[in-house]
Amino acid sequence: xxxxxxxxxxxxxxxxxxxxxxxxxxxxxxxxxxxxxxxxxxxxxxxxxxxxxxxxxxxxxxxxxxxxxxxxxxxxxxxxxxxxxxxxxxxxxxxxxxxxxxxxxxxxxxxxxxxxxxxxxxxxxxxxxxxxxxxxxxxxxxxxxxxxxxxxxxxxxxxxxxxxxxxxxxxxxxxxxxxxxxxxxxxxxxxxxxxxxxxxxxxxxxxxxxxxxxxxxxxxxxxxxxxxxxxxxxxxxxxxxxxxxxxxxxxxxxxxxxxxxxxxxxxxxxxxxxxxxxxxxxxxxxxxxxxxxxxxxxxxxxxxxxxxxxxxxxxxxxxxxxxxxxxxxxxxxxxxxxxxxxxxxxxxxxxxxxxxxxxxxxxxxxxxxxxxxxxxxxxxxxxxxxxxxxxxxxxxxx
Amino acid sequence: xxxxxxxxxxxxxxxxxxxxxxxxxxxxxxxxxxxxxxxxxxxxxxxxxxxxxxxxxxxxxxxxxxxxxxxxxxxxxxxxxxxxxxxxxxxxxxxxxxxxxxxxxxxxxxxxxxxxxxxxxxxxxxxxxxxxxxxxxxxxxxxxxxxxxxxxxxxxxxxxxxxxxxxxxxxxxxxxxxxxxxxxxxxxxxxxxxxxxxxxxxxxxxxxxxxxxxxxxxxxxxxxxxxxxxxxxxxxxxxxxxxxxxxxxxxxxxxxxxxxxxxxxxxxxxxxxxxxxxxxxxxxxxxxxxxxxxxxxxxxxxxxxxxxxxxxxxxxxxxxxxxxxxxxxxxxxxxxxxxxxxxxxxxxxxxxxxxxxxxxxxxxxxxxxxxxxxxxxxxxxxxxxxxxxxxxxxxxxx
Numbered sequence: 001x002x003x004x005x006x007x008x009x010x011x012x013x014x015x016x017x018x019x020x021x022x023x024x025x026x027x028x029x030x031x032x033x034x035x036x037x038x039x040x041x042x043x044x045x046x047x048x049x050x051x052x053x054x055x056x057x058x059x060x061x062x063x064x065x066x067x068x069x070x071x072x073x074x075x076x077x078x079x080x081x082x083x084x085x086x087x088x089x090x091x092x093x094x095x096x097x098x099x100x101x102x103x104x105x106x107x108x109x110x111x112x113x114x115x116x117x118x119x120x121x122x123x124x125x126x127x128x129x130x131x132x133x134x135x136x137x138x139x140x141x142x143x144x145x146x147x148x149x150x151x152x153x154x155x156x157x158x159x160x161x162x163x164x165x166x167x168x169x170x171x172x173x174x175x176x177x178x179x180x181x182x183x184x185x186x187x188x189x190x191x192x193x194x195x196x197x198x199x200x201x202x203x204x205x206x207x208x209x210x211x212x213x214x215x216x217x218x219x220x221x222x223x224x225x226x227x228x229x230x231x232x233x234x235x236x237x238x239x240x241x242x243x244x245x246x247x248x249x250x251x252x253x254x255x256x257x258x259x260x261x262x263x264x265x266x267x268x269x270x271x272x273x274x275x276x277x278x279x280x281x282x283x284x285x286x287x288x289x290x291x292x293x294x295x296x297x298x299x300x301x302x303x304x305x306x307x308x309x310x311x312x313x314x315x316x317x318x319x320x321x322x323x324x325x326x327x328x329x330x331x332x333x334x335x336x337x338x339x340x341x342x343x344x345x346x347x348x349x350x351x352x353x354x355x356x357x358x359x360x361x362x363x364x365x366x367x368x369x370x371x372x373x374x375x376x377x378x379x380x381x382x383x384x385x386x387x388x389x390x391x392x393x394x395x396x397x398x
Numbered sequence: 399x400x401x402x403x404x405x406x407x408x409x410x411x412x413x414x415x416x417x418x419x420x421x422x423x424x425x426x427x428x429x430x431x432x433x434x435x436x437x438x439x440x441x442x443x444x445x446x447x448x449x450x451x452x453x454x455x456x457x458x459x460x461x462x463x464x465x466x467x468x469x470x471x472x473x474x475x476x477x478x479x480x481x482x483x484x485x486x487x488x489x490x491x492x493x494x495x496x497x498x499x500x501x502x503x504x505x506x507x508x509x510x511x512x513x514x515x516x517x518x519x520x521x522x523x524x525x526x527x528x529x530x531x532x533x534x535x536x537x538x539x540x541x542x543x544x545x546x547x548x549x550x551x552x553x554x555x556x557x558x559x560x561x562x563x564x565x566x567x568x569x570x571x572x573x574x575x576x577x578x579x580x581x582x583x584x585x586x587x588x589x590x591x592x593x594x595x596x597x598x599x600x601x602x603x604x605x606x607x608x609x610x611x612x613x614x615x616x617x618x619x620x621x622x623x624x625x626x627x628x629x630x631x632x633x634x635x636x637x638x639x640x641x642x643x644x645x646x647x648x649x650x651x652x653x654x655x656x657x658x659x660x661x662x663x664x665x666x667x668x669x670x671x672x673x674x675x676x677x678x679x680x681x682x683x684x685x686x687x688x689x690x691x692x693x694x695x696x697x698x699x700x701x702x703x704x705x706x707x708x709x710x711x712x713x714x715x716x717x718x719x720x721x722x723x724x725x726x727x728x729x730x731x732x733x734x735x736x737x738x739x740x741x742x743x744x745x746x747x748x749x750x751x752x753x754x755x756x757x758x759x760x761x762x763x764x765x766x767x768x769x770x771x772x773x774x775x776x777x778x779x780x781x782x783x784x785x786x787x788x789x790x791x792x793x794x795x796x
Contacts, residue, residue, distance in 0.1 A: 180613025197612060201659055212766050213648040214595060214673050214740035215578025218638075220764075225649050226634060233631040236624060240616075250611040251623050252659040254652045261599055261650040261669045261706075263767070271659045275612050308659075342612035366618075368610050369661065 003101040003388050005381040011044065011093045012380070015077075016085040024371025025085045028141075029078040029113040030058060030150040037077050038110065041092060045108055048100045056159035057126040057136070058112030058151065062096075066104045071391050072164070072172045072354075073098055074109030076123065076346060084373025086177050088114060090361070090380065094175040098388040105395045107169070111346045118147040120309070124349035127164045164353075170394055171320050171355035174347045175387045177375055181366025182339055189382055190328045190336035191360035193316050195277040196348040197340060200286055201309035202272045204231065204293060208301040210258065210266025225256040225265035227301035232270065234292045242288050246340055247276045249285070277313045277340045314348035320357035320394065327390035328359075331382050343368075359387055401499040401786050403779040409442065409491045410778070413475075414483040422769025423483045426539075427476040427511040428456060428548040435475050436508065439490060443506060446498045454557035455524040455534070456510030456549065460494075464502045469789050470562070470570045470752075471496055472507030474521065474744060482771025484575050486512060488759070488778065492573040496786045503793045505567070509744045516545045518707070522747035525562045562751075568792055569718050569753035572745045573785045575773055579764025580737055587780055588726045588734035589758035591714050593675040594746040595738060598684055599707035600670045602629065602691060606699040608656065608664025623654040623663035625699035630668065632690045640686050644738055645674040647683070675711045675738045712746035718755035718792065725788035726757075729780050741766075757785055 018037035019027035027033045038060050042052040045062035052062045060077070064070060075091020095108035112123030118139045125131040139147035151157045178184075183191050208222035232251055239249055250273050256265035274285050290305060297303035321338075328336035341358060350356045361383035364374045416435035417425035425431045436458055440450040443460035450460045458475070462468060473489020493506035510521030516537045523529040537545035549555040576582075581589050606620035630649055637647055648671045654663035672683050688703060695701035719736075726734035739756060748754045759781035762772045 178613065179610050180615070181618055182613075182615075185618075199612070210768075211764070212577050212741060213650060213671055214597070214646065214742065215576065215580075215766070216646070216740070216764065217578075217580075217644065218646055220579055220583075223648070225652065229627055229630040229634065229649070232627040236627065246615065248612065248614070248616055250621070250660075250662055251627070252611060252654065252661055252663065253657040254623065254654050256650065256652050259651045261671050262648070263650055264648055265650065273611055273659050342614070343610060344612065366609070366614065368613070370608070 003097050003385050008093065008097045008381065008384055009377060011096065012089065015040065015089050015093060019079065021082055022371045023085070024083055024373060025079045026082050027079040028081060029115065029117040030154040034078045035154045041077060041110060044096055048096060050099060050108065053162060054156065055162040056151070056156055057123055057131070057161050058154060058156050059123045059127055059162055060110040061162055061164070062108040064099065064104055064107055068105065068168065069170050069395055070105055070107055070168055071394055072107045072109060072169045073174070073391065074111060074346065075174050075176060076114035077110045078113060078115055078117070080115050080369045082371055083369050084371065086375055087179065087368055087373060090177060091175045094384045094387055097384055098391050101388045102392055106391065114346050117141045118150065121346060121349050124346035126161050128349055128353045129163050130349070166354040169354055171317060171357065172347060172350040173320065173387060173391060174345060174358045175383055176345060176358060176360060177363045177368060177373070178360040179343050179363055179368035183360060183362035184364060184366055186337070188335055188337050189332035189362065189379060190386060191339045192321055192324045192328055192336065193341045193358035193360060194321070194338050195316060195340050196314040196345055197275040197277050197342050198279055198282050198313035199309060199311045199344065200274045200282050200307065202289065203306045203308055204270045204272055205304045206268040206301045208266055211264045213262045213264050216264060221264055222300040223264050224268040224301050227296055227299060227303065228254065228268040228270055231292060231296045231303065234296070235289065238288060238292060239285065242285060244276055244278060244281045247274065247281060247285065248342060249274045275342060279313055311344065311348065314351040316351070316357045317355035320355050323390040323394050324357055324359050324386070326393065327386040330389060331386040359383060401495050401783050406491065406495045406779065406782055407775060409494065410487065413438065413487050413491060417477065419480055420769045421483070422481055422771060423477045424480050425477040426479060427513065427515040428552040432476045433552045439475060439508060442494055446494060448497060448506065451560060452554065453560040454549070454554055455521055455529070455559050456552060456554050457521045457525055457560055458508040459560055460506040462497065462502055462505055466503065466566065467568050467793055468503055468505055468566050469792055470505045470507060470567045471572070471789065472509060472570070472744065473572050473574060474512035475508045476511060476513055476515070478513050478767045480769055481767050482769065484773055485577065485766055485771060488575060489573045492782045492785055495782055496789050499786045500790055504789065512744050515539045516548065519744060519747050522744035524559050526747055526751045527561050528747070564752040567752055569715060569755065570745060570748040571718065571785060571789060572743060572756045573781055574743060574756060574758060575766065575771070576758040576761045577741050577766035578761065581758060581760035582762060582764055584735070586733055586735050587730035587760065587777060588784060589737045590719055590722045590726055590734065591739045591756035591758060592719070592736050593714060593738050594712040594743055595673040595675050595740055596677055596680055596711035597707060597709045597742065598672045598680050598705065600687065601704045601706055602668045602670055603702045604666040604699045606664055609662045611660045611662050614662060619662055620698040621662050622666035622699050625694055625697060625701065626652065626666040626668055629690060629694045629701065632694070633687065636686060636690060637683065640683055642674055642676060642679045645672065645679055645683065646740060647672045673740060677711055709742065709746065712749040714749070714755045715753035718753050721788040721792050722755055722757050724791065725784040728787060729784040757781060
């Protein structure tokens with residue numbers, strides 16, 4: 001009933017070969033290397049006695065044909081561009097290893113495109129019935145390749161899309177690298193996720209008057225870039241007074257138009273994001289953002305805030321969390337912690353239709369979405385062992 | 399001895415036809431429409447009895463073959479991309495009209511590439527002996543076309559480059575649209591330039607640590623974009639206390655890397671520019687910039703300031719200014735002003751080797767570098783008449 005560390009690590013390293021990029025992996029969704037990785041994983045799952053389907057969005061579902069009860073364990077196989085070898089891959093291989101170790105009761109899923117090359121959680125949202133054909137029609141990646149064309153090239157076009165049956169499962173578990181510095185900094189071996197942050201994303205556009213940077217006096221300027229800097233500065237000043245303990249916010253992109261040394265920017269755009277596990281905190285900070293933008297809009301430039309994304313925080317199921325916490329205490333006594341997830345995960349989608357929970361292992365130096373991403377082998381093995389332990393307990397529960 | 403307003407306006411409108419773009423003109427340096435405009439201008443100058451040469455950098459020099467004294471009058475023929483019809487063109491046609499009106503003593507120049515498609519003042523710098531072959535070898539435009547290739551395509555490659563002879567001239571005069579709102583706002587008809595601003599241009603680069611925007615706590619971030627916003631904000635706060643009355647400064651471009659919504663910028667770059675007519679003010683503000691950058695550099699990100707450009711302010715010659723001022727008072731009694739030029743002009747290069755001065759006519763709404771750039775016909779005619787008046791006086795002076 002226990003996992004095989006050598007088999008687990010061998011599988012992880014084999015999967016690393018699909019799109020290997022230095023120490024990391026470049027395996028964008030639906031790329032030839034991603035399709036090959038799915039085929040490899042399907043073969044492994046079949047060898048473990050599971051029935052495998054890859055569906056019309058690229059979701060891979062490996063079902064245990066034996067009678068229940070069942071738990072669903074999963075993550076994703078594609079990576080960020082020039083990303084890490086464990087982000088997603090660990091959770092899929094962990095599910096497979098737990099299925100092999102327990103000898104029944106485990107279904108394994110590899111959700112397509114968690115990394116969002118073509119959208120946001122298209123795979124897990126499709127599986128819970130929250131992705132429309134119209135959304136698929138409209139989606140494309142940053143290179144302008146349509147999702148339809150990518151699915152056709154991958155060989156998945158025209159296949160039905162699977163809907164998972166929540167009644168079949170006692171819950172959903174996902175093991176993932178932390179992708180942050182918390183466990184690594186505190187020296188903890190495991191983290192049990194309390195909640196996955198909700199996210200609000202905004203485009204903030206400033207419109208002033210483009211003009212000559214030499215001949216236009218300062219007092220007559222309507223400089224959209226200067227207005228952007230004032231609002232970004234006000235956010236940096238005011239948000240620390242209004243946020244919660246673990247709130248994060250980021251200006252990820254700034255563009256001045258036309259962006260020339262000798263031209264006063266006539267327009268400017270900034271992409272801004274807020275994350276917290278508490279919807280009330282997100283609401284409060286959004287209201288603060290709107291107030292600061294409105295104040296800046298009374299100046300020389302027009303300011304328009306557009307909400308681009310809003311995902312709700314997802315609280316993890318208390319019962320599944322307790323099982324994971326007990327398993328952590330057995331695997332690493334006194335050396336684990338409860339913590340929120342600052343990153344989004346497929347578990348936040350699954351949590352909308354069934355009990356869900358997540359387990360984290362440390363990321364060395366907190367690095368992720370980079371080829372330098374890594375986790376010590378002992379931490380990988382301990383994480384999968386704790387996951388198997390918790391899964392066995394959950395399956396035995398009434 | 400007086401100018402012909404109908405001929406002047408007809409010529410300006412004929413020149414507008416080369417690269418016409420709505421109300422404006424798109425006539426980049428060495429483009430087919432620019433080459434055609436040079437040929438048209440050469441024909442007009444020959445018809446006025448001048449000897450015309452177009453040289454190896456594209457400078458057009460039309461010399462009066464009669465004995466001196468001589469004045470040099472000029473500007474440029476090419477335009478900004480999708481620019482105005484008068485910026486440069488007015489000064490060239492004005493020189494031609496003054497040459498025709500005075501019937502002798504005027505040489506006319508159309509300096510190549512004042513608008514800087516391939517560099518900074520390549521034409522007028524070549525004419526004063528300040529442009530090396532190595533600089534020409536290295537230059538290219540924003541489309542990656544080399545200056546050598548553009549000169550070859552224009553038919554100018556291999557020609558010698560003309561050096562103007564300062565001894566031949568009593569000075570250099572340039573008539574130009576103001577390109578700013580000063581005359582239009584105050585209702586003045588003419589402006590006599592006191593000095594052309596000097597310019598300092600900087601690239602300011604911030605280096606932090608790229609990381610995940612969800613999983614990295616605020617206190618552990620080294621956000622290069624946040625550092626950039628802090629420095630830009632400090633400049634906006636401190637510069638007004640240290641500048642002179644007409645100093646201008648501009649952040650024209652900001653780039654965050656990698657520029658994604660969910661990634662903390664690991665690097666950021668801003669292009670910053672300062673202009674003033676007083677070198678001491680430029681020095682003082684540069685020192686302030688360096689101090690603010692150094693203070694920001696004590697924070698989580700590295701800050702490197704690189705000076706990209708430094709052009710010295712150019713004071714206009716007092717004698718030539720006096721002649722222009724007298725002519726302005728005759729053309730528009732009590733309705734002209736002395737003023738600095740916030741924009742750069744070929745006159746600042748010519749001023750390095752001979753007495754130079756400039757005259758401005760109003761820009762409607764202060765608009766330039768835009769197809770909407772315009773000046774009332776009465777202002778155009780009055781400006782050229784005042785230029786001819788002053789030129790005649792200067793030529794008669796001992």
